[in-house]
Amino acid sequence: MSAPILTLDGVSKRFVKPLDAASKFANLLGAGYTEQVVHAVDGVDLSVTQGEVVGLVGESGCGKSTLGRVVAGIHPPSAGRVSWRGQFTDEMDAQQRRAATLAIQMIFQDPMSSLNPRLRVTDIVGEAPVVHGLVGKAQQDAYVVEMLERVGLDPSYRRRYPHQFSGGQRARIGIARALAVNPQFLVCDESVAALDVSIQAQVLNLFMKLRDELNLTYLFISHDLSVVRHLSDRVVIMYLGRVVEAAPASELFKGPQHPYAQALLANVPSITARKKRFAPLKGEIPSPLHPPPGCHFHPRCPMAGPRCKAERPVLKQIAPGHVAACHLHDGGVGALAA
């Protein structure tokens, strides 16, 4: 296995809502308001090797999008470090940082809110490469034509505005914009979630084609396990800010080890499961403002024991390349560790 090109080392991202003036004043009188802190991402380790497709799966509020944004350099991590091609991002000089930011591009879920509605496609796709000096202003038009052809859009549409396209075409524009700066790594945040099945299949096929043509590496964020299964080499499952299980895709879908991963996989609707009895997981996803202590999953876990309420499980290797954070695989859930 080659060396990882992207490494996250204990990365956390906290969002803090500062106290407003009224609560500060009330605190002077002894009201005892505290700041609200959301641990969106809580100590995540992740490494991605060249050419790999890593699927990042989880339900809403699990921090998968925030993690994607940390990787893409949109959010700085609150704790922990990100390294790109062996170099920590917080140690880079301005020029290296720009190179790293260009190399990691993001494709968002909703092209209607991530494409500027008042710019023509030729400017949406062509602006960044001109600004960064990848192509001259004079070559912009030819360059845009090349990019649009690459993602399967008719280049004669390049003078149009985003609202003149269908959802699937807009998704392709978002991909063309990301590809225009010659990235090596794409963070796809629910990039096919809003598309109809037949269009989704077209875009997934495009992602696979581009991977082969351009030797791209993907971090593919999705709540849709069937999409992730189809595309990914390795799958990482998150729950409330933490990684609960990570394994090669084939292995994970064959035998998930963490109770949450098992429940998630069992609950995915499939066209092969006819008239099935839905046997859901009890309870709701807790608020990341007040995550449960110990293992975040214990209030919903059918196998939770006393240890789960008190002690945070760490990721343990179960098989080569297969890790899970559960006390079941680390000495049992029974009594508190001494």
Next chain:
Amino acid sequence: MAPVLEVSGLKTHFFTRAGTVKSVDGVDFHVDRGEVLGLVGESGSGKSVTGFSIMGLIDPPGKIVEGSIRLNGKELVGLDEEGFRKVRGREVAMIFQDPMMTLNPVLRVDTQMIEAVTAHDRVSHKAARERARDALAKVGIPSPEERLNAYPHQFSGGMRQRVAIAIALLHRPPLIICDEPTTALDVTIQSQILAEMQSLCAETGTALVWITHDLGVVAGLADRIAVMYAGRIVETGAVDPVLDAPLHPYTSGLLGSLPAEGEPGAPLRQIRGSTPSLARLPQGCAFAPRCDFAQADCLAQAPAVTAFPGERGVRCHHPLNLAGVAA
């Protein structure tokens, strides 16, 4: 046994400045007592407009131009607003995709539920509140007595959808139209809602029209499937034959597009092109421009429904998998 709902030749058109949009253009189906019908299609296929037409929720510029909707033998097309007021909630209820849009954000849940009870039944405020509480308990909302005093924004997405289901069940209507009720929910929460709907319908004998784009959900829930494309039902039949041996190339293409079914990493079978504009439908079969099996007659003339035994039907000149239905 007479079906709960019988829709025949339904045409709902929208008369816009850009032309007449034929959202629903000749739809026939029926739902039997206690049956779950999955109405499947992609965006713009007319599946939601079909649901709205049944509920009498089509506003100008839209209009039901033709056809009949019979609910328990009673004709709904042409019914006035006062007539619909008596039907909605008691004989047919609807659950929408986003309960944040259907629950009134400035009224407490009890106000909204008591209003729904007293709309049809002359009962005391206290009795109505008790019924509301029991309905919340039934859909699995913890501490229903306290939750009655909450506002919709104080519920999570899954819980809000439960409230919407509880309201739909207040009068035990024989039919509930569900328009993508679990699409906005997480997988584990979706499973909870589906389990809840399954047990409630088994208990009360309620029939469902389950409108969705998700074939996986339909496979797990429905008895029969109707696949819609460009305002028409292109294929219908029991779940197993439709999913195992689809007759219509569109159904087959849709199933092939599902990432779960293919070999991981292998290219997905995709349907080329995109859904046509409903204002400018091609002459002939609406699917022909995207169809791999289209021939000259497909472009010239729109296919009629070919019926097969076992309530199977397809709208195609050259259906696939014919060996399965001939036997």
